[in-house]
Amino acid sequence: MTSQKRDRSDALSREARTLTPGGVHSNVRLAGPPVFFDRGEGAWLYDVDGNDYLDYLLGQGPNFLGHAPAKVNDVVAREMRRGSVFGAQHALENRAGELFLDTVRWPERVRFGMTGTESDQAALRLARAATGRGKFVRFEGTYHGWLDNVLASTEDGVTSPASAGQLPHHLDDTYFLPYNDAASLEATLAAHDDIAAVILEPVMCNSGVIPPRPDYLARVRELCDQHAVVLIFDEVITGFRLALGGAAERFGVTPDLAVYGKAMAGGWPVSALAGKAALMDLFADGVVHAGTFNSSVPACAAVIATLTTLREEPPYEQVEKHGSALMDQIRELAHTYALDLRVQGLPAAFHVSFGPQEPVHDHSGLAGLDLERYQRLARTLVDHGMWVAPRGIWYVSTAHGEHELDVATSRLDAALAAETT
Numbered sequence: 001m002t003s004q005k006r007d008r009s010d011a012l013s014r015e016a017r018t019l020t021p022g023g024v025h026s027n028v029r030l031a032g033p034p035v036f037f038d039r040g041e042g043a044w045l046y047d048v049d050g051n052d053y054l055d056y057l058l059g060q061g062p063n064f065l066g067h068a069p070a071k072v073n074d075v076v077a078r079e080m081r082r083g084s085v086f087g088a089q090h091a092l093e094n095r096a097g098e099l100f101l102d103t104v105r106w107p108e109r110v111r112f113g114m115t116g117t118e119s120d121q122a123a124l125r126l127a128r129a130a131t132g133r134g135k136f137v138r139f140e141g142t143y144h145g146w147l148d149n150v151l152a153s154t155e156d157g158v159t160s161p162a163s164a165g166q167l168p169h170h171l172d173d174t175y176f177l178p179y180n181d182a183a184s185l186e187a188t189l190a191a192h193d194d195i196a197a198v199i200l201e202p203v204m205c206n207s208g209v210i211p212p213r214p215d216y217l218a219r220v221r222e223l224c225d226q227h228a229v230v231l232i233f234d235e236v237i238t239g240f241r242l243a244l245g246g247a248a249e250r251f252g253v254t255p256d257l258a259v260y261g262k263a264m265a266g267g268w269p270v271s272a273l274a275g276k277a278a279l280m281d282l283f284a285d286g287v288v289h290a291g292t293f294n295s296s297v298p299a300c301a302a303v304i305a306t307l308t309t310l311r312e313e314p315p316y317e318q319v320e321k322h323g324s325a326l327m328d329q330i331r332e333l334a335h336t337y338a339l340d341l342r343v344q345g346l347p348a349a350f351h352v353s354f355g356p357q358e359p360v361h362d363h364s365g366l367a368g369l370d371l372e373r374y375q376r377l378a379r380t381l382v383d384h385g386m387w388v389a390p391r392g393i394w395y396v397s398t399a400h401g402e403h404e405l406d407v408a409t410s411r412l413d414a415a416l417a418a419e420t421t
């Protein structure tokens with residue numbers, strides 16, 4: 001498959017642009033090719049023109065169990081017959097909460113939400129309320145949602161709002177530091193006594209899938225303790241994907257609060273803020289967090305079914321095996337075609353780009369990579385039936401097996417051959 005026909009997608013895309021700005025309902029999708037999908041099944045997507053794609057984008061991460069997982073969707077469909085939202089409690093909330101806490105293990109309380117963006121906001125508000133301080137530390141290149149106080153981009157070491165309509169003062173409450181650099185965090189915490197929280201992606205998935213240096217997270221924990229600053233892990237990508245207990249379990253460092261989303265509900269829109277009771281219980285004592293659709297029946301059913309599946313059949317070894325083999329294949333094919341394609345990250349989520357092979361440790365290191373060239377390759381990969389993100393992050397699901405690895409290898413081979421001719 002080299003050049004797919006996408007006549008129906010093209011027609012739908014033209015129509016969509018008359019209905020919604022840019023023809024998309026999330027700006028992130030503006031960068032992707034205008035493909036309209038008909039359905040997904042396991043690791044596969046099928047577009048409205050009948051083309052198939054091996055999916056390594058997973059809906060930007062939520063489809064960790066593959067598309068349309070029957071073990072989740074059947075439970076959701078059954079439970080939904082009773083209704084969706086009641087403006088009050090229902091017993092499934094307790095079962096979902098109990099299972100969540102028992103699975104992640106370190107938190108004592110959980111609040112469900114709909115998106116990572118809003119649960120991140122709840123975490124920041126809670127930290128401010130708990131400490132009585134106003135500012136927070138975060139890191140260049142991380143993503144904590146699209147709202148005014150967190151949407152930012154860093155270029156040449158300067159961080160500024162990433163969207164028209166944001167005001168410069170929206171980022172005034174934030175100290176931006178380089179990731180993986182404990183010394184700069186130590187200096188900032190020593191110099192300022194107005195810091196409520198340090199928030200970070202424990203693996204910086206939104207910028208090149210940069211893993212923490214050994215002991216970095218432990219040092220961050222230590223410094224937060226020294227200064228009585230709330231440590232927030234944004235586990236929206238890493239949660240339930242790197243281990244049942246997410247990055248906290250994988251790296252053996254426990255935050256005070258953590259935010260989850262994506263992989264926790266088999267493709268359903270659910271997020272969670274979890275943490276120590278002393279902090280979390282402030283939500284019942286003056287700190288506001290709300291949402292009409294929070295902890296709906298389908299959301300709770302999806303969480304219960306997803307976590308039960310992950311606990312009964314832990315997929316982590318298989319996901320790691322597929323991811324490592326795929327990373328190796330990409331490197332091998334790059335060598336065959338004499339391309340300076342590079343891969344870094346963890347097998348469950350890794351980053352592909354062009355550039356020098358040395359590992360990148362922070363956002364500024366990405367400047368040495370050719371991300372635009374990768375964006376062009378991503379288009380070629382899509383044309384060869386590989387559904388991948390232009391920004392270079394690849395996700396592996398539990399539905400990616402031996403067959404998918406063979407298909408991925410031959411489609412990658414064909415796409416790289418096209419790239420080099």
Ligand code: PMP
Nearest residue numbers: 115116117143144145234236237
């Ligand atoms: N935090 C991180 C680390 C994320 O990757 C994302 C989404 N990619 C968010 C927060 C925001 O989540 P959502 O898109 O569900 O609002």
